[in-house]
Amino acid sequence: FLISIPVLSAARPRMDDGTCPSKQNWMEGQDETLICSARGNPPPHLECTKDGEIFPTGVPRPVTRAHSGTYRCLATNSLGTDIRNVTVWVHCEWGWGSWVVLVVSRGPGGS
Numbered sequence: 001f002l003i004s005i006p007v008l009s010a011a012r013p014r015m016d017d018g019t020c021p022s023k024q025n026w027m028e029g030q031d032e033t034l035i036c037s038a039r040g041n042p043p044p045h046l047e048c049t050k051d052g053e054i055f056p057t058g059v060p061r062p063v064t065r066a067h068s069g070t071y072r073c074l075a076t077n078s079l080g081t082d083i084r085n086v087t088v089w090v091h092c093e094w095g096w097g098s099w100v101v102l103v104v105s106r107g108p109g110g111s
Contacts, residue, residue, distance in 0.1 A: 012080035013044035020073055020084050028092040031060040032067075036086060038075030048073040048086070065090050 020036035036057045038044045048055050050071045057073070068090040075082045 008041050010079055011039070011041045013038045013040040013075035013077050013082040015039075015073065015075055015082050015084040020086060022084065022086055024086060024088050026063045026067060026088055026090050028063055028065060028090050030063055032063045033058055033060050034071060034086070034088070036071075036073045036084070038073075038082060040075065040077045040079070040082075042077050042079075044075040044077040044082075046073060046075045063090055065092055 015036065015038045019039060024035060026032040034048060034055060034057045036046065036048055038046050046057060048057050048071050050067075050069055055071060061067075068088055071086040071088060073084045073086060075084075
């Protein structure tokens with residue numbers, strides 16, 4: 001008797017907005033996760049860094065403003081490498097890092 005076994009073709013690593021969104025919004029004080037994964041065959045090794053330090057993906061971490069910035073994710077297998085930059089914005093009590101301008105006007109007489 002015959003058994004049919006599907007064969008997966010070899011593929012270099014690939015990351016896109018579906019597997020590794022290039023823009024992510026986090027909330028200060030909450031536990032957030034850097035969302036990034038890669039496809040490929042053989043399965044790629046994925047490593048993300050921020051400012052040269054390894055930052056784990058898929059692991060919830062309490063967020064501070066220091067987490068905002070650009071993360072560099074590198075997926076590698078025997079067929080190649082894919083690199084993706086991920087920008088993380090941290091929303092804090094004062095907004096997304098924008099400035100608030102308060103305009104004060106005085107009535108007639110300047111008092």
